[in-house]
Amino acid sequence: EMSQGTVSAADVAAALAGAVRGALGPRGGRALLVRPDGRALLTRDGLRMLEALSLQPPTARAMAACACRHRSATGDGAKTFVLLLAAVLGAMRDGSPRRAARALPAFERRVLERAVARGLRPHLRCAFPAGGPGAELEAAALEALLEAYLRGRLGPGERRAVALLGCELCARCGARRPPALRLLCDRFAQLHAAAAGLPLARSRVLPGVLLRRDFAAYCPAGGRLRAVLVTRCLRPVLAAPGVECAVRSERQHRAALRWCGGRTEAVMERLRSSGVRLLLSGVKQHEEVIYYAKLHGVSVVECLSSEEVALISEITGISPYDPAGDSVQREIAEAAVVTFCQPLLLGSQRYAHIGFSSAGAFQPHCLVLCAPVDAVNEQHAAALHGAFTMLLQLFREVGQECRAESQNGASGVVSRYSPATETQVATESIACSSSQVSEHQLGGCRDETTAQSSDLALQESEHPDCMSPASAPGPQSKELNVCTDGTDSAGTHTVCERADGINESHRKHPAVCSHRNYSTAVVSTATLCEHLGVDKGPEKAGCGVTQSCPCSILEAGSVLPVGGYFEILLHYYIRQYAKQVQQSAVTVISNVVADALLSIPKALYGTERNGFTKFYLETTEALRKNQPLPVNEKGLESVYCKYQLVTSVLHCVTELLNIDLIIGVKRPLTGDSNLF
Structure with a gap:
């Protein structure tokens, strides 16, 4: 537990980092946390650790909330988020908080995004085959990503088996493409079942779906069946809600019951005559429905949850059947095709195992996780769910909307441009030959106008960076023609330098970008003539932006x-590009973030003697000599998730540095309170 008192935000972040540092990476251990109710939690999952901590300071709760939001959106990085946040705040302890907060947007736009787009690009690998992101994820890359992800969350005897189960589930479900993978992420709770008391080796990937209900009526049938989904009781009622039914005698009551029974039998006969042999119900059916279902050979699974009903609808594409009014005699058009239907016993729990024929890209399969106790099963399931969420981020890209804005002639970035600050935004068109790239392009396109003071220069964060000529007139701006085919009217390749850090996918995840209180964009545009050479060094590969995806x-x-x-790598290139910025505040922030990034590998190699020093020197020496990186470990990680982690930490730092006053409210205010 931590109390607020006079503790600074840096001290609070350092305390949080100390709580999670020991569980970071494959060499980390498991943390034993005791919850307020006395229950113990043994885990390596950063999200579960932060949620279980009893945090009293408001700043600590805000930090944990930001880390948890980032982890929920990207599936990775809760512990790394806390460590990087602590390192950045610790380095800013002696500086001016407001000045640092104002410099962060300019740093992100002018240094960080250029370091990623230009410096990191030659070193990146692609997890997709030659077909691009439209093709499916490579099997080897999938296994490397899953196993590396699970190293920091599961023990050495578990991660390999769980990674293979995840690979098999993705392969059978067709979840190497975005639509199927997104459904697997959203409905993972309904697509896996846990069986306690069995070893992990007994875990299996089964075809079909396991519904967490037993059959209310089971009539064995072979071959392909038709199934109907309903969300209300099939036995008719005598009166609708709000309508009274007057029964004046016992004879009328018996007649009404006979009518209801006859109507129920007619419905079941209609289902049977239409070839329906399986009834899936979201509510509990009347005993007469079960009776007539058994009589006509229709199996019934009732009391399905709303999530299970939604899953069946998404897989099969059918809507619930409603036999109201005269629709009893109508043709049942929306019926799912079922390949098998049978009960299944897992431990002491009975399931309905049903094989649905999919109407989309997702092929229904479910995962049966076995473990000695339920707590271990929960950890395995949470780790796999986070891994699938992380895999989904591989299909996202940063900065893609810049090209769409240029083609459409409109910008989606909020523009705040005025003549008073016209000298702060400049565009530059640079023509180059196809044989070489000048040092001016390699170093990044500098602004034509230097800010008069650091505070004035920091106001650039209030203006868009990627502006069309029509929206940014002025004597300092040169016209730039962007063509959809990657060339301008003069025949030179035109590239819009992209650095706003938010694309359409980010807007779908407000948890990651909710702290962004400023607009970001690019200050300059450049024309390039070469494709990116992956096997070339940074000096030979230009700015690292390819023609196929110029923005x-x-x-x-x-x-x-x-x-x-x-x-x-990011530490190295931030240092490199920070030297070209003629603003002292941005340079200071660049050095702070660059040094803070080293806290992550330091924590990863902290248990080895001189492990970090050796790793750092070997990597930087290879960068200086333009040699391949000395890769010592197997496994891959998503660069999108890592980049979003850095930007999310910077946004969290901006929020924390802009806090003026913390007010503690002991009890909630009510309307009856006497405030005066």
Whole structure:
């Protein structure tokens, strides 16, 4: 437990980092946490650790909330988020908080995004085959990503088996493509079942879906069947809600019951005559429905949850059947095709095992997880769910909407441009030959106008960076013609330098970008003539933006070897690009973030003697000599998730540095309170 008192945000972040540092990476251990109710929690999952901590300071709760939101959105990085946040705040302890907060947007736009788009690009690998992001994820890359992800969450005897189960589930479900993988992520709770008391080796991937209900009526049938989904009782009622039914005698009552029974039998006869042999119900059916279902050979599964009903609808594409009014005699058009239907016993729990024929890209399969106790099963399921969420981020890219804005002639970035600050935004068109790229392009396109003071220069964060000529007139701006085919009217390749860090996929995840209180964009545009050479060094590969995706900071499928390479590379290139910025505040922030990034590999290699020093020197020496990276460990990690982690930490730092006053309210205010 921590109390607020006079503790600074840096001290609070350092305390949080100390709580999670020991469980970071494959060499980390499991944390034993005791909950307020006395229950013990043994885990390596950063999200579960932060949720279980009893945090009293408001700043600590805000930090944990930001880390949890990032983890929920990207599936990775809760512990790394806390460590990087603590390192950044600790380095800013002696500086001016407001000045640092104002410099962060300019740093992200002018240094961080250029370091990623230009410096990191030659070192990135692609997890997709030659077909691009439209093709499915490579099997080898899938296994490397899953096993590396699970290293920091499961023990050495578990992660390999769980990773293979995840690969098999993705392969059988067709979840190497975005639509099927998204359904697997959203409905993972309904697509897996747990069996306690069995070893992990007994875990299996089964075809079909396991419904957490037993059959209310089971009539064995072979071959392909038709199934109907209902969400209300099939036995008619005498009166609708709000309508009274007057029964004046016992004879009338018996006649009404006979009518209800006859109507129920007619419905079941209609289902049977239409070839329906399985009834899936979201509510409990009347005993007469069960009776007539058995009489006509129709199996019934009732009391399905709303999530299970939604899953069946998504897989099969059918809507619930409603035999109201005269529709009893109508043709049943929306019926699912079922290949098998049978009960299944897992431990002491009975399930309805049903094989649905899919109407989409997702092929229904379910995962049966076995473990000695339920707590271990929960950890395995949570780790796999986070891994699938992480895999979904591979299909996202950063900065793609810049090209769409240029083609459509409109910008989706909020523009705040005024003549008073016209000198702060400049565009530059640079023509180059196809044989070489000048040092000016390699170093990044500098602004034509230097800010008069650091505070004035920091106001650039209030203006869009990627502006069309029509929206940014002025004597300092040169016209830039962007063509959809990647060339301008003069025949030179035109590239819009992209650095706003938010694309359409981010807007779908407000948890990651909710702290962004400023607009970001690019300050300059450049024309390039070469494709990116992956086998070339940074000096030979230009700015690292390809013709096929001219406005992207990161392309879909970008991965790097696991083990701290992203942090070392970003540290190296932030230092390199910070030297070209003529603003002292941005340079200071660049050095702070660059040094803070090293705290991650330091924690990863902290248990080895001189492990980090050796790793750092080998990697930086290879960068200086333009040699391949010395990869020592197997496994890959998503660069998109790592990049979003850095930007999310910077946004969290901005929020924390802008806090003026913390007010503690002991009890909620009510309307009856006497305030005066």
